[in-house]
Amino acid sequence: MNISQLLANIVQTKIDIEIKGLCLNAQSTQPGDLFIALQGKLTHGADYINQAIDKGCVAILVDSKEIECVIPSIRIDNLSQYLQTLANTFYKNAIKVNIISITGTNGKTSVAYFISQLLTKLGIKNGLIGTLGITHSQQLSLNTTPDILTLYQVLDNYYQNNIHHAILEVSSHALTQDRIAGLNIKQAIFTNLTQDHLDYHHTLDKYQATKEKLFVLDTVESVILNQDDSHYKHFLNITKDKKRISYSLGDFDSIKTIEQGFLVQLDHYVFEIPFLGEFNLLNILAALNSVEALGFKRDDIIPLFYQLLPPPGRMQRIEPHLAWIDYAHTPDAIGNAITTLKKHYPNFKIRIVFGCGGNRDKDKRAEMGKIASNLADTIILTNDNPRSENPKTIIENILSGIDDSYKLDIIENRQLAIETAITTLKENECLLIAGKGHETIQQFSDKTIYLNDLEIAQNSTKAI
Ligand SMILES: CC(=O)N[C@H]1[C@@H](OP(=O)(O)OP(=O)(O)OC[C@H]2O[C@@H](n3ccc(=O)[nH]c3=O)[C@H](O)[C@@H]2O)O[C@H](CO)[C@@H](O)[C@@H]1O[C@H](C)C(=O)N[C@@H](C)C(=O)N[C@H](CCC(=O)O)C(=O)O
Ligand SMILES: Nc1ncnc2c1ncn2[C@@H]1O[C@H](COP(=O)(O)OP(=O)(O)OP(=O)(O)O)[C@@H](O)[C@H]1O
Numbered sequence: 001m002n003i004s005q006l007l008a009n010i011v012q013t014k015i016d017i018e019i020k021g022l023c024l025n026a027q028s029t030q031p032g033d034l035f036i037a038l039q040g041k042l043t044h045g046a047d048y049i050n051q052a053i054d055k056g057c058v059a060i061l062v063d064s065k066e067i068e069c070v071i072p073s074i075r076i077d078n079l080s081q082y083l084q085t086l087a088n089t090f091y092k093n094a095i096k097v098n099i100i101s102i103t104g105t106n107g108k109t110s111v112a113y114f115i116s117q118l119l120t121k122l123g124i125k126n127g128l129i130g131t132l133g134i135t136h137s138q139q140l141s142l143n144t145t146p147d148i149l150t151l152y153q154v155l156d157n158y159y160q161n162n163i164h165h166a167i168l169e170v171s172s173h174a175l176t177q178d179r180i181a182g183l184n185i186k187q188a189i190f191t192n193l194t195q196d197h198l199d200y201h202h203t204l205d206k207y208q209a210t211k212e213k214l215f216v217l218d219t220v221e222s223v224i225l226n227q228d229d230s231h232y233k234h235f236l237n238i239t240k241d242k243k244r245i246s247y248s249l250g251d252f253d254s255i256k257t258i259e260q261g262f263l264v265q266l267d268h269y270v271f272e273i274p275f276l277g278e279f280n281l282l283n284i285l286a287a288l289n290s291v292e293a294l295g296f297k298r299d300d301i302i303p304l305f306y307q308l309l310p311p312p313g314r315m316q317r318i319e320p321h322l323a324w325i326d327y328a329h330t331p332d333a334i335g336n337a338i339t340t341l342k343k344h345y346p347n348f349k350i351r352i353v354f355g356c357g358g359n360r361d362k363d364k365r366a367e368m369g370k371i372a373s374n375l376a377d378t379i380i381l382t383n384d385n386p387r388s389e390n391p392k393t394i395i396e397n398i399l400s401g402i403d404d405s406y407k408l409d410i411i412e413n414r415q416l417a418i419e420t421a422i423t424t425l426k427e428n429e430c431l432l433i434a435g436k437g438h439e440t441i442q443q444f445s446d447k448t449i450y451l452n453d454l455e456i457a458q459n460s461t462k463a464i
């Protein structure tokens with residue numbers, strides 16, 4: 001598309017250049033792209049134009065600022081307000097894709113992963129966009145919910161490749177920043193709301209108000225709500241004009257905990273759910289209701305459950321030990337993960353290795369320390385992703401929630417912490433390695449290193 005055609009409803013330009021794509025982050029610029037340099041909270045995209053040019057961008061739109069550069073550039077004031085128009089004009093097919101969206105503090109990835117597998121097994125081609133990445137696409141995303149241009153590009157591409165359904169994890173940051181504006185979101189699923197991201201939203205009420213935005217979108221036809229969450233009634237009340245579907249652990253006629261998961265009865269079906277954690281029973285119900293709302297029959301969905309795979313890094317067992325990798329990085333999730341192991345392995349002691357991410361909600365750190373020390377028998381505190389913060393300060397913040405009399409170890413180096421935990425694990429102990437799940441990098445202020453909890457744990461196992 002020619003740039004003058006793209007900008008027709010925004011600004012007149014004599015620049016005559018064909019562009020192949022739109023891009024917000026210089027790191028992901030492709031040859032032929034138009035780079036859109038926005039003023040952000042931390043920095044201005046204009047600081048990265050050299051990188052964008054090196055990667056082959058052919059023109060630049062700059063937010064509220066004059067720049068000098070070797071390729072054509074156009075200044076547009078308040079440029080961010082035009083992002084949806086630009087995205088929609090360039091990636092016309094994006095809004096034709098039917099989107100199932102999931103929001104909530106915990107469980108988005110798990111529910112999305114289950115829905116995607118079910119739809120695939122039922123013969124529906126679908127794309128999955130979230131913390132684990134973007135399927136059927138070379139696009140990389142820095143975020144759980146990608147920026148609006150990346151989203152439109154991926155969805156447009158899906159449509160052209162006959163993928164007419166997408167499952168999208170929607171973070172509260174994405175809702176605040178309008179990353180999903182204008183998309184054809186048909187279903188909205190609510191998993192739960194507990195403490196996280198208060199650095200960004202400041203209060204739980206504001207955090208909830210942000211999540212609400214997804215459920216009242218005009219395009220949303222059905223909402224699927226977790227009745228067991230304390231915020232359920234609120235979400236039910238604001239969605240009176242939608243088809244409302246609720247799910248609850250009480251939907252099961254019986255739940256029997258077994259070592260590898262649960263044996264449940266639902267209506268006249270008795271089946272096994274091969275995942276640990278009661279929260280996964282809720283995740284499964286969310287997925288079941290979502291797929292059912294698309295028109296499939298329970299008789300066709302339920303027999304597929306035993307074939308489902310767990311999402312990578314979520315309660316993932318490291319054989320042969322009683323050790324698990326889990327992505328729990330909130331107070332609620334840490335509590336759930338430990339309780340889960342206690343429930344499935346009632347005669348075992350629990351050891352946990354965890355830390356907290358830097359540049360994220362500081363208030364959750366002491367809370368995570370408190371919950372972990374109340375529930376686990378031994379703790380090794382370590383680094384998560386310190387990002388630009390001092391790792392020692394993060395650990396001190398966690399310690400402030402732990403009673404002085406609680407005996408714990410601090411091993412900042414995460415690899416060493418995991419190796420130590422596994423090689424000294426006792427016969428009567430279960431180990432939980434929490435916080436980084438599937439992640440394969442660790443971010444510090446001055447470096448980013450390759451680090452994979454699963455590999456470290458597997459290798460330490462071999463070393464015994
Ligand atoms: C605090 C926050 O959410 N920031 C997001 C926001 O950034 P911003 O608009 O303030 O922009 P900025 O970082 O100041 O940068 C300014 C401009 O320069 C560009 N830039 C910036 C850096 C660079 O190296 N190259 C580059 O081109 C940016 O794309 C941006 O256009 O908009 C950007 C584009 O959409 C996001 O990538 C960025 O996410 C940052 C990286 C981030 O860490 N976000 C986290 C907190 C987040 O969004 N997390 C949620 C998941 C939370 C959960 O559910 O657990 C998520 O959806 O990922
Ligand atoms: N429904 C749930 N309720 C509470 N905790 C859950 C639930 N599902 C998963 N968890 C716990 O939370 C952790 C993160 O799960 P998951 O990745 O599915 O959530 P998420 O919302 O996608 O998180 P994020 O957006 O931060 O990546 C899991 O490793 C598990 O410990």
Ligand SMILES: N[C@H](CCC[C@H](N)C(=O)O)C(=O)O
Binds near residue numbers: 144329436
């Ligand atoms: N989506 C979450 C992931 C946190 C993962 C944890 N390992 C950390 O770095 O804090 C966030 O961006 O807050």
